[in-house]
Amino acid sequence: MAFALTLAVLISITGCVDLITVSSTQRYVNVTVGGTVHLQCSFITSSKETTNLIVQWNFVERSSITPKQIYYYQSGEAVVPKTYQGRLTVPPSNNANGNVSISITNMQVSDSGLYTCEVRNFPDIEGKSEASVIVHVLEPPSAPFCAVHGDIAVGHLVTLTCHSEKGSPPPTYSWIRLDQARARQPLMGRVTPTGLLEIRNISEFNFGEYQCNSSNSVGSSTCKLELSTEAQDGVIAGAVIGALLGCLLIVLVVWFVIHQFKKHKYADVKAQAAPEMKGTSRPPPATSDVSMEMSSPNPHGDDDEARA
Ligand SMILES: *[C@@H]1O[C@H](CO)[C@@H](O)[C@H](O)[C@H]1NC(C)=O
Ligand SMILES: *[C@@H]1O[C@H](CO)[C@@H](O)[C@H](O)[C@H]1NC(C)=O
Ligand SMILES: *[C@@H]1O[C@H](CO)[C@@H](O)[C@H](O)[C@H]1NC(C)=O
Ligand SMILES: *[C@@H]1O[C@H](CO)[C@@H](O)[C@H](O)[C@H]1NC(C)=O
Numbered sequence: 252m253a254f255a256l257t258l259a260v261l262i263s264i265t266g267c268v269d270l271i272t273v274s275s276t277q278r279y280v281n282v283t284v285g286g287t288v289h290l291q292c293s294f295i296t297s298s299k300e301t302t303n304l305i306v307q308w309n310f311v312e313r314s315s316i317t318p319k320q321i322y323y324y325q326s327g328e329a330v331v332p333k334t335y336q337g338r339l340t341v342p343p344s345n346n347a348n349g350n351v352s353i354s355i356t357n358m359q360v361s362d363s364g365l366y367t368c369e370v371r372n373f374p375d376i377e378g379k380s381e382a383s384v385i386v387h388v389l390e391p392p393s394a395p396f397c398a399v400h401g402d403i404a405v406g407h408l409v410t411l412t413c414h415s416e417k418g419s420p421p422p423t424y425s426w427i428r429l430d431q432a433r434a435r436q437p438l439m440g441r442v443t444p445t446g447l448l449e450i451r452n453i454s455e456f457n458f459g460e461y462q463c464n465s466s467n468s469v470g471s472s473t474c475k476l477e478l479s480t481e482a483q484d485g486v487i488a489g490a491v492i493g494a495l496l497g498c499l500l501i502v503l504v505v506w507f508v509i510h511q512f513k514k515h516k517y518a519d520v521k522a523q524a525a526p527e528m529k530g531t532s533r534p535p536p537a538t539s540d541v542s543m544e545m546s547s548p549n550p551h552g553d554d555d556e557a558r559a
Contacts, residue, residue, distance in 0.1 A: 270378035271296045273370045277384045283469050284390045287356045292368035292382055294349045296375050302326070303373040306351045311365045318367070322353055360419055363388045391470025392418035395446075397463050403480050409453045413446035413463035413474060422465040429460040429475065 273294045282288040290308070308322035322339060323330040331339050340354045351368060369381040392415035401409040413424045424446030426438055439457055440450040446465070450457050458479045465472050 271370060271372055271375040271380055272378050273368060273380055273382045275368065275382040275384055279385050279387065281387050281389055282358045284359060284388055286358050286388075287354055288358050288362075288386055289352060289354045290366050290368070290384050290386075291352045292350075292370075292384075294351060294370040294372075296349070296370075296372045298372055298375050301372055303371075305371040307369045308353055309367045309369065310362075311367070312361065313364045315364075321355075321366075324351075358386075358388045360388050360390050360417075362386065363419075388419065389467070389469045390417055390419040392422035392465040392467055392472050394472045395422075395424070395463055395465040395474045397461070397474035397476040399476060399478060403453065403478065405454055407453055409450045409457075409478070411448040411450070411461055411463070411476065411478070413448075413465060415465040415472065418465065418467050420467050422467045422471075425464045425466070427462050427464070429462050 271294060273292065275293070276291045280288055280290070292308075303326075304324070306322070306324040307320060309318040310321050311318045319332075321332060321335050322341070329341065335355070338356050340356070342350070342352060342354070351370060355362070363386055365383055365385055367381050367383045371380060395413050395415040398412045399409060400412060401407060403409055411426065413426070415422045423444060424442070426440075426442055426448045428438065438448065440448050442448050446463065448461070448463075460475060460477050462473055462475045465474075
């Protein structure tokens with residue numbers, strides 16, 4: 252206001268300097284996902300005429316440097332790009348009293364960035380012709396995912412992880428034990444800002460239900476996990492069953508090979524016997540068949556043994 256007054260005084264003194272001053276009452280604006288943002292902008296011009304008024308709003312994404320035009324006004328006509336039609340509204344009293352504010356509905360995280368209002372009113376070419384507002388679109392954390400890493404055996408290091416895919420500002424994570432009696436005791440472990448709970452030298456005392464709370468300034472969400480040896484027992488049982496199945500497969504392969512070998516040996520004996528009677532030589536394919544079938548299943552057997 253003081254600045255505008257100074258300008259007015261300056262203009263009245265110099266008389267011939269054409270000046271425009273664009274300003275906004277906002278610097279930073281926070282809005283939650285899906286919400287509406289009101290972007291303030293107003294101007295003061297030394298020219299009495301506003302028929303040549305041009306108003307332009309630009310947007311620069313946080314991850315970009317290229318400004319995108321989202322509103323353009325000239326000679327009483329306004330242009331709004333298709334992607335903003337229905338979302339961007341201009342108060343009916345636009346331009347009256349130099350108010351060129353806009354509103355944008357259904358804000359998304361990708362709408363975070365710098366919004367610049369630019370006003371030109373020829374011949375007012377000097378002065379401050381633009382004002383900017385930084386918009387942060389805040390998003391509550393998405394449902395986090397809880398997981399256990401490491402060998403859940405007494406004396407080992409186990410880490411509990413917690414992560415939300417979405418959230419702006421980035422969520423912070425906290426862990427508690429759900430069991431009321433134990434919740435009062437401090438967590439045995441170290442919690443990192445990234446949501447990791449490290450439990451060194453784990454003992455049965457650490458077993459139980461854990462809950463992670465993922466939160467930021469606009470919301471929170473939780474996930475739970477059970478820390479016990481049971482989860483790992485299941486894994487061990489699965490491994491044992493797998494190993495047994497592997498052994499069974501090897502036995503079947505060996506049986507099949509031996510069976511085939513016996514069959515072909517019998518066929519060979521018959522083939523050898525036949526030519527003697529007919530007086531022709533024995534056809535070679537019979538032997539190559541046997542050797543192929545003998546050699547091909549063996550590597551498989553070795554593989555299974557190695558895996559088991
Ligand atoms: C906007 O949100 C951020 C993150 O929650 C916060 O640090 C900042 O103070 C907020 N600013 C305003 C103007 O509310
Ligand atoms: C401009 O208009 C908007 C919407 O009518 C209003 O909220 C805002 O206060 C006005 N700004 C100024 C500086 O008059
Ligand atoms: C691990 O815990 C056991 C029992 O709780 C303790 O006797 C042992 O000294 C601990 N080891 C380390 C390296 O802290
Ligand atoms: C998660 O943390 C937030 C912020 O500290 C808190 O407001 C909320 O009540 C917590 N939620 C649960 C389930 O503990």
